[in-house]
Amino acid sequence: MTRIWCFSQLLGPAVSISSPNPAFEALKRNRLRLRPVTRIPSLSRQCAVLLCALACCTTFATAATGKGRHRPAPTSAPQLSLSTTALSFGTLALNTSTTQSVALTSSGTTALTVNSASISGAGFTIVAGTFPVTLNPGQSLTLQLQFKPTVSGAANGQLTISSNSTTGGTAVVSLSGAGAAANSQLTLSATTLSFGSIAVNSSTSKSVTLTSTGTSSLTVNSASIAGAGFTIVGGSFPTTLSPNQSMTLQVQFKPTASGSATGQLTISSNSTSGGTAVVSLSGTGTSVAHEVDLSWTAPGSSPVQIAGYNVYRSVGGSTQMVSPSKVAQTTFVDKTVTSGTTYSYTVTSVDSTGVESVPSSPYSVTIP
Numbered sequence: 001m002t003r004i005w006c007f008s009q010l011l012g013p014a015v016s017i018s019s020p021n022p023a024f025e026a027l028k029r030n031r032l033r034l035r036p037v038t039r040i041p042s043l044s045r046q047c048a049v050l051l052c053a054l055a056c057c058t059t060f061a062t063a064a065t066g067k068g069r070h071r072p073a074p075t076s077a078p079q080l081s082l083s084t085t086a087l088s089f090g091t092l093a094l095n096t097s098t099t100q101s102v103a104l105t106s107s108g109t110t111a112l113t114v115n116s117a118s119i120s121g122a123g124f125t126i127v128a129g130t131f132p133v134t135l136n137p138g139q140s141l142t143l144q145l146q147f148k149p150t151v152s153g154a155a156n157g158q159l160t161i162s163s164n165s166t167t168g169g170t171a172v173v174s175l176s177g178a179g180a181a182a183n184s185q186l187t188l189s190a191t192t193l194s195f196g197s198i199a200v201n202s203s204t205s206k207s208v209t210l211t212s213t214g215t216s217s218l219t220v221n222s223a224s225i226a227g228a229g230f231t232i233v234g235g236s237f238p239t240t241l242s243p244n245q246s247m248t249l250q251v252q253f254k255p256t257a258s259g260s261a262t263g264q265l266t267i268s269s270n271s272t273s274g275g276t277a278v279v280s281l282s283g284t285g286t287s288v289a290h291e292v293d294l295s296w297t298a299p300g301s302s303p304v305q306i307a308g309y310n311v312y313r314s315v316g317g318s319t320q321m322v323s324p325s326k327v328a329q330t331t332f333v334d335k336t337v338t339s340g341t342t343y344s345y346t347v348t349s350v351d352s353t354g355v356e357s358v359p360s361s362p363y364s365v366t367i368p
Helices: 022-029 045-065
Strands: 009-011 014-016 080-082 086-093 098-106 112-120 124-128 133-135 140-147 153-163 170-180 186-188 192-199 204-212 218-226 230-233 239-241 246-253 259-269 276-286 292-295 306-315 318-321 331-334 342-351 363-366
Touching: 080 153, 080 170, 086 098, 086 140, 098 133, 112 124, 112 140, 124 153, 133 140, 140 153, 140 170, 186 259, 186 276, 192 204, 192 246, 204 239, 218 230, 218 246, 230 259, 239 246, 246 259, 246 276, 292 342, 306 331
Parallel strands: 086 170, 192 276
Antiparallel strands: 009 014, 080 098, 098 140, 112 133, 112 153, 124 140, 153 170, 186 204, 204 246, 218 239, 218 259, 230 246, 259 276, 292 331, 306 318, 306 342, 342 363
């Protein structure tokens, strides 16, 4: 604690503070300016001492806190912050590209000027960004960077950003990636399709699935078919399949004459295992059409009116309705059967509100 002594003496009816004296000299050396009380009429010695102490303490506090002194203005502090200092683009097939971004933020107290951005390294480019640009405090700018390898192997680069940042005029982002030779692979679910015996002028369909099993995208350029009675149902080309993506082709056989028929489905793609894939096709046209005649007994009693019946056919675990919706009669003829195939049939009843009953017991038949 600092003590300040204030000396005074009574001079008749008034009080004055003698100067110079040691207390005043000490205060003057500490740059404290005090005005001595020259005359204070009609005050007691105690009051004069108190006034002097208050004046000294007030002046000392002012000097100690520095109020009234000149302070220099704060200096400007533009600063640049980056969202990342390293970008990895992974492994890409040659001549394909991908982009990533880096955000530039003005994190200082005054505006930041980004003078330029340059990039080095094979395959790396700046997609967008115009310089110089000024960013106010808190404002950001996003740079888009692209990697497009043209040769196999690892690639490294560097993004260099020049600014007036007080934390450093040059900021660097490390870039990395790799190029790999294309590995497009086509896999077929079957290499042969047999349609069995089909009545002349009737038809049946089978499917083949095309799957991209490589590490890069597969382009299926075309699919063509040869052989009397064989056609491709649906499918548009060219089409691109990403790795593990599939597409299904429907192939139809509709013989117009009796006898055996053969054909070939040819698929052209950019598969590295072979640009052409082939599926062999076979079937037989028969002059005698096979059909299945079905009949059933209507329910003896029902709390609601029956509007019709639905007939379902199952083949190899797949079930579909083969009759028109809500057949009115209790008979149905299935003419879309093929030789050598086993079919299972069930029937349901449908009331006037569309509610369908549980299926009947199945009935199975094998076509000779």
